[in-house]
Amino acid sequence: MCxxxxxxxxxxxxxxxxxxxxxxxxxSAGLSMANLLALFPAVADAADVTESEVMIKTPDGNADCxxxxxxxxxSAAVIVWPDVLGLRPAFxxxxxxxxxxxxxxxxxxxxxxxxKAPVVADGASFQDxxxxxxxxxxxxxxxxDVPGMQSDAKAYVxxxxxxxxxxxxxxxxxxxxxxxxxxxxRTAGVSDRIGAGATFHGAALAAADANSPHLAIAKSKAGxxxxxxxxxxxxDPKAKDMLKETFAKNGQKATVEVYTGCAHGWxxxxxxxxDKAGAEKAWTAMLDLFKTNLA
Numbered sequence: 001m002c003x004x005x006x007x008x009x010x011x012x013x014x015x016x017x018x019x020x021x022x023x024x025x026x027x028s029a030g031l032s033m034a035n036l037l038a039l040f041p042a043v044a045d046a047a048d049v050t051e052s053e054v055m056i057k058t059p060d061g062n063a064d065c066x067x068x069x070x071x072x073x074x075s076a077a078v079i080v081w082p083d084v085l086g087l088r089p090a091f092x093x094x095x096x097x098x099x100x101x102x103x104x105x106x107x108x109x110x111x112x113x114x115x116k117a118p119v120v121a122d123g124a125s126f127q128d129x130x131x132x133x134x135x136x137x138x139x140x141x142x143x144x145d146v147p148g149m150q151s152d153a154k155a156y157v158x159x160x161x162x163x164x165x166x167x168x169x170x171x172x173x174x175x176x177x178x179x180x181x182x183x184x185x186r187t188a189g190v191s192d193r194i195g196a197g198a199t200f201h202g203a204a205l206a207a208a209d210a211n212s213p214h215l216a217i218a219k220s221k222a223g224x225x226x227x228x229x230x231x232x233x234x235x236d237p238k239a240k241d242m243l244k245e246t247f248a249k250n251g252q253k254a255t256v257e258v259y260t261g262c263a264h265g266w267x268x269x270x271x272x273x274x275d276k277a278g279a280e281k282a283w284t285a286m287l288d289l290f291k292t293n294l295a
Contacts, residue, residue, distance in 0.1 A: 032089060033089045033092050033093045033096065036089055036090055036093035036269050036270065037093045037096065037097065039269045039274075039276070040093075040097055040269075043097060043100040043101055046100035046101075047070035047071070047072075047099065047100050047101070047102055048070065048071045048072070049068050049069060049070055049071055049096060049099045049100055050068070050069060050070075050071045050165075051066070051067070051068040051096065051099075052066075052067050052068075053066060053067075054066075054067045054106075056155060056156060056159045057159075058152055058155040059151045059155070060113055060148060060151070060152075061112060061113060062112070063108060063109055063112040063152065063155070063156075064087075064109045064116050064117055065106055065107060065108045065109060065156075066087060066091075066092050066095055066106070066107040067104075067105070067106050067107075067163075068092075068095050068096050068099040068104075068105050068107075069099050069103070069104035069105065069163075069165040069166075070099060070100075070102060070103075070104070070165070074104075074164070074166060074167035075099075075103050075104045075165060075166065075167055075170075076102075076103055076104070076166075076167055076170040076171065076172065076173065076290070076294040077103065077104045077105070077106065077160040077163075077166045077167075077170075077173070078098060078103045078104070078105050078106070078173040078174065078175065078290070079106050079108065079153070079156050079157070079160070079172065079173070079174040079187065080094070080095055080098075080105060080106065080107040080108065080174075080175050080176070080180075081108060081110060081174070081175070081176035081177070081179075081181075081183045081184060081187075082107065082108070082109075082110060082177060082180055083177040083178035083179060083180055083268060084126065084135050084136075084139050084178055084179050085119075085120055085124065085126065085131075085135060085270075086109060086110060086111055086117055086118060086119045086120070086135070086138075087107055087108065087109040087110075087117035087118065088118050088120075088122060088270070089122055089270070090268055090270040091107050091268075092107060093269065094107075094268075094269075095107040101287060103173070103290065104160070104163065104165045104166045104167075106156060106160060108152070108156060110142050110152075110179070110180070110183075111142065113141075113148070114138060114141070115138070119134060119135060119138065120134055120135060123270075125272075139179050142179060143179055143182060143203070143204070146186065146211060149182070149183045149186050150186055150187075150189075152183070153174075153183060153186060153187035153190050153191065154190055154191060156187075157172060157187075157191045157193050157194070160172060161193070170195075170294050170295060171193060171194065171195025171196065171222075171293060171294045171295065172191075172195060173195060173196040173197070173289075173290050173293070173294050174187045174188065174194060174196070174197050174198075175197070175198045175199070175200070175286065176197075176199050176200070177199075177200045177201065177202075177265075177267065177268060178200075178201055178202065178203050178265065179203045180199070180202070181199035181200075181201075181202020181203050181204075181205050181213070182202070182203065182204065182205060182213035184197040184199050184202070185197065185199070185205065185213040185214060185216045185217060185220075186213055186216045188216065188217070188219075188220035188222045188224075189216030189217070189219035189220050190216075190219070192221070194220060194222050195222050195223070195293045195294050195295070196222050196223050196224070196225075196289050196292075196293035196294055197220075197222050197223075197224050197225075198225040198226075198227070198285075198286045198289055199224075199225070199226050199227065200227045200267045200282055201227070201228065201229040201232055201264045201265055201266065201267065202226065202228070205226070205239060206238075206239040206240075206242035206243050206246070207239070207242075214242060214243055214246050217243075217246050217247060217250055217252065218246070218249075218250050220250075220252070221252070222252070223252065223253045223254065223289055223292060224247065224252065224253075224254040224255070224256075224289075225254070225255050225257075225282075225285050225286055225289045226240070226254065226255065226256040226257070227257055227259055227267070227282045227285065228240055228256070228257065228259065229258075229259060229262055229263055229265070230258060230259060230260050230261055230262055231263055231264055232264050233258045240256050240258065243256050244256050255285065255289075257285075259278050259281070259282065261275070261278070262275050262278040263275070266278050266279060266282075267279045267282050267283070
């Protein structure tokens with residue numbers, strides 16, 4: 001997960017990988033949603049989409065979120081939990097791309113209790129000490145508030161089921177990046193509406209702890225994709241085994257895979273370690289998961 005060692009990990013990866021160096025330079029062109037969307041391959045037969053900023057009432061206040069969905073018809077819904085830098089253009093771009101693939105997508109602000117999005121300026125880097133000083137306390141509060149995470153998940157599911165664009169006959173998916181990994185597992189554990197969960201370089205998903213996120217798997221019947229960064233696996237190689245054992249014990253279909261050569265954050269287009277080939281592989285795996293499980 002993102003911690004005080006991550007900036008050096010980013011620098012080492014960028015220096016060692018020509019493709020990452022070129023992407024790092026390309027980021028200087030700007031981080032608007034249009035520029036970020038241009039980094040992705042075009043979506044075949046992309047749906048026209050409708051997008052809006054929405055407020056969702058939770059037991060702890062009003063969560064500001066981004067909602068985007070095909071302009072016509074009804075679609076299976078997906079909840080997206082961003083990484084440490086929160087709701088920003090990169091995650092709006094990924095949400096819009098997913099909507100163009102035919103899903104009604106809710107990208108949430110995990111920090112709404114403390115700050116409305118964005119919590120840092122567009123283009124802010126986790127390598128900046130001042131940025132880390134802002135987001136690290138928010139991250140710790142978020143990951144430590146398990147009841148809040150669960151109540152948020154219930155509120156988001158309930159809100160989606162009131163939307164005309166959402167097909168209530170189909171299951172809901174959820175995805176999470178870095179610190180967004182634990183709420184994916186916990187979301188699946190609090191609602192039988194969840195049919196699929198995908199985590200990408202998820203933070204602290206499995207540990208020998210009575211409150212470990214992976215224990216929520218037993219309360220779910222969803223299918224899962226757990227995409228693990230190479231460096232994260234080297235740092236905690238037992239985590240993937242704990243996840244595999246738990247999925248097997250619960251009789252669930254799940255793919256737990258280490259993405260060799262991909263650094264923590266490789267799927268997010270405004271991170272310097274973004275790996276296009278690895279990100280597209282993970283994106284395709286996620287779409288396959290949703291196609292199979294959100295019937």
